[in-house]
Amino acid sequence: MEFKVKCIRSSDSNFTVGNVYTWKNGEMKDNHGFTFDKSCESSDPNKWRFCGCAFERVPDIKVGDTVRATEDYCNYTKGKIGKVLEISPPVACVDFGIGFDGHQGHSVLPRPHPTATCWNIPWSMLELVTEKSESIKIVISANGEKIFARLHKGGEVLREAYFESADFNEGAEIAFNRLMERKPVQQDKPVFVPYLEHQGNIWGNLGDDTDIKDHFKNALRIGDTVLVYREDGKILGERAVVKGHYSGEIYIDEIVKSPGYTIILELRFEDIKDGEIVNGISYIKTPRK
Numbered sequence: 057m058e059f060k061v062k063c064i065r066s067s068d069s070n071f072t073v074g075n076v077y078t079w080k081n082g083e084m085k086d087n088h089g090f091t092f093d094k095s096c097e098s099s100d101p102n103k104w105r106f107c108g109c110a111f112e113r114v115p116d117i118k119v120g121d122t123v124r125a126t127e128d129y130c131n132y133t134k135g136k137i138g139k140v141l142e143i144s145p146p147v148a149c150v151d152f153g154i155g156f157d158g159h160q161g162h163s164v165l166p167r168p169h170p171t172a173t174c175w176n177i178p179w180s181m182l183e184l185v186t187e188k189s190e191s192i193k194i195v196i197s198a199n200g201e202k203i204f205a206r207l208h209k210g211g212e213v214l215r216e217a218y219f220e221s222a223d224f225n226e227g228a229e230i231a232f233n234r235l236m237e238r239k240p241v242q243q244d245k246p247v248f249v250p251y252l253e254h255q256g257n258i259w260g261n262l263g264d265d266t267d268i269k270d271h272f273k274n275a276l277r278i279g280d281t282v283l284v285y286r287e288d289g290k291i292l293g294e295r296a297v298v299k300g301h302y303s304g305e306i307y308i309d310e311i312v313k314s315p316g317y318t319i320i321l322e323l324r325f326e327d328i329k330d331g332e333i334v335n336g337i338s339y340i341k342t343p344r345k
Contacts, residue, residue, distance in 0.1 A: 059183075065110035076114060116184055119143060123150060123182040133177060137185055137272070148179040151271075194235065196228045199326065203227030205235040212274055213324075215265060220247070252279060252298055253338040260299030262325045262341070266306045268297060270321045279325025281334055282308060287316035294322055296337045 061079050063071045070086040071077070077084050083091050117123055121140045125133035138152035152175055192209045203224060206216040217234035221227035250262040260278040268276045276282070276297050284292040295308045308319060328334070330341035 059116055060114040061111040062114050063109055064112050067109060071109045071111075077111070113180060117143070117148065117179060117182060122185040123148075124185050125150075125152070125177065125181055126183050127181040133175065133181070138175075139272075140182075143179065147176050148182060150175050150177055150182070194232070196232065198224060198227070201227070203231045204326075205231035207235060213277075214275060216263060216277075218263075248343045250279075250339075250341040252296065253340050254298075254336060259337060260297075260306070262339070264299070266297060268306065268308065270319050272320065274321045276321065277325060278306070279328065279339065281322045281325075281328070282319040283322050284308070285318040285320070287318075292317075294334055295319075296334045298337060 059079055060076050061084070062076050063073050066073050070088070070090070072087060075087070077086075085091050117140055119140050119142060122137060123140055124137050125135065128134040133152065136152045138150040140148055140150055142149040192207070195206050195208055197204050197206070201220050201222055202218050203221060204216055204218045205228070207214045215235065217231050219227045219230040219234065221230070252259040252262065262277075262279040264278040266276055266278060270276060270282055278297055278299055280297050281294050282297070284295050286292060297306070297308050299306050325339070328339050330339060332339050
């Protein structure tokens with residue numbers, strides 16, 4: 057872990073009051089380039105002392121930044137990513153998109169987000185998520201005989217393709233080619249495409265891309281589900297992303313078209329079982345006789 061500290065008291069020439077130093081992985085260099093690796097003990101996690109000097113951590117985040125929790129706050133936040141809404145050292149109000157009674161933000165007015173997802177958390181437990189850290193990669197995985205190729209950017213899936221085959225290597229190659237928009241290998245029999253069903257009609261093919269994103273800019277696909285919140289923070293429930301059978305329009309729920317609603321990704325379509333029903337929408341993942 058790396059962060060900045062400012063010297064607030066000094067007893068020798070190793071450190072200068074007012075100067076800012078970098079604390080990285082338990083080590084810090086002084087004015088002369090020497091490395092100190094002793095633990096800095098203090099009752100305040102934002103105050104640091106050693107070598108007869110005292111230091112105070114310098115906030116490296118600001119309102120609007122995307123941050124990641126490096127520690128578990130109330131056993132729930134480690135690894136979660138959210139947006140900074142307000143900073144009042146030593147606490148930052150962060151919208152993680154996850155609710156936990158008793159730890160929601162209470163000083164953000166007007167409230168642009170559901171209050172149950174805003175957390176007051178010590179900013180010493182936060183690290184900045186930069187564009188550089190959101191690496192782009194292609195991941196090949198299998199679910200039974202379905203071989204998936206997915207393009208990831210950070211924690212977001214930008215696009216995916218799949219192929220059914222008992223041979224993983226063959227399936228991986230064809231899925232990869234499809235993902236990269238190369239000519240797919242022709243199959244002898246028609247390929248079954250999983251879909252959503254409502255009252256006997258098809259409401260979109262599972263996994264098709266859409267232009268809809270949730271509150272945290274996660275790209276949504278047909279079959280993904282979201283939690284819908286009203287402007288007052290009350291949750292309306294889980295809804296599926298569908299393609300209208302009659303209009304062909306992609307939407308989540310009629311009410312979402314109105315202003316004042318917030319949507320947050322709940323489940324990817326891959327995580328929902330065959331035959332499961334979400335708010336009247338059936339998930340058909342295997343051929344029906």
